[in-house]
Amino acid sequence: MAVLTNPRSDRVKSVRALGRRSVRERTQRFLVEGPQGVREAVRHAAGRVVDVYVTPEAAQRYPEIIETAQEASRYVHEVSDEVLAAMSETDTPQGIVAVVAIAEPTLAEILARRPKLLVVLTNVRDPGNAGTVIRGADAAGADAVIVSTNSVDVLSPKVVRSTAGSTFHIPVVTGLDIPEIIAELRGAGIRLLAADGSATRTIDEADLSSAHAWVMGNEAWGLEPEVRDACDEVLKVPIHGLAESLNLAMAATICLYASARVQRG
């Protein structure tokens, strides 16, 4: 296999350009960096993997990723360290990246599967938080994550990295604003639980057995009043010590695990 060595080639530039939202939207592709993300991509979304780029060293270190990609007839290209560094925005892509086709489900598709546990993010701006919520939702066995249009792009390299592969495990719906999301979920009979530090009732006092969605707001200022008011209940994670709050990803994961414990018995 010929090794790609020119970090200024058009191919390298087009991979690097996937760091920009406009390019992702136009090409309907996104970038996955590092062995964990690429492994989960070839395992769970092999048909969508367009290209895998790997240094000779990383190819030796992760033979099962390369094998799985090749079995699925995906294009695996060996590249120099310099080319890989030029493709990626991280300092440590650990020798492997993949370009993957975007395939987001619609909310209607998710609702047709009669979900029991969802999480809605609105106004979430921090990539690490959004990615960690997706990872936590995956671990808690939630049915999908729904991210409103005023939030960070969940296919940005930083969010994808923070999901630790969960991007390929759990459906993530985007493209709707929060009033549309609320209307659709309500129409499907899904209870809306606003997670908000200002609540008087705690998550342990709520009925979490029927289908519901946790609605989480901005990292710093929480949910907008009109969103909170549109929900069926407002609940908080109890704070027993002197901490002002938990971070968003932590609060979301605790809410989702409280639901899983009740729903899965």
Add this chain to the structure above:
Amino acid sequence: MAVLTNPRSDRVKSVRALGRRSVRERTQRFLVEGPQGVREAVRHAAGRVVDVYVTPEAAQRYPEIIETAQEASRYVHEVSDEVLAAMSETDTPQGIVAVVAIAEPTLAEILARRPKLLVVLTNVRDPGNAGTVIRGADAAGADAVIVSTNSVDVLSPKVVRSTAGSTFHIPVVTGLDIPEIIAELRGAGIRLLAADGSATRTIDEADLSSAHAWVMGNEAWGLEPEVRDACDEVLKVPIHGLAESLNLAMAATICLYASARVQRG
């Protein structure tokens, strides 16, 4: 008040030097960056605040922090933006930092208070993880965090930032290695619960009503076998989806909240 304007002064250098562990150990002082950390320092550890450095703009924005510091007879110094930037290792210290005296309790002091809920970190290397565990332990109302000598220094600026002020809310014990910690906790009748993804039983199946400590290992490779074997039980946070794991801070916080729910009924 005279404004300090020389970013190359000895005072500035001595503040900046607190980014180094050796200097913190020699001077028994550490650096707190940003309004949230400094606010909690002057609220909960006023007697230990040595100096507060603030830009004129930040002094206007956070008058209650300055007032609380001055009421406690702490030294508040106005500094130029350039001086503040030279004191801090972050790009965005938000105009305010404080130098605070170290006052870590001993494990014997903590045990004398008959704690019911503790968390032990061993081999934890990532500052963000360690800080977020301290924040989560504070929120869950744990009695203390115990960090073994082979872990990250919990008074490094990065850890302190990640605690979001919880450094000043919950006792953090350091300076003991993991065999000493295990022996002391066992001697005090505290059950040791190893949190480990390899466990067969989940945290929901354990008895969390009596006094116990969650023992958490390294971010990547978990607990060392001899530490796991030395614990009374090995338990895992259940993973319901396809995620390989939760990150350390998330797992610790879920464990601690499971305990709080049982202990606080």
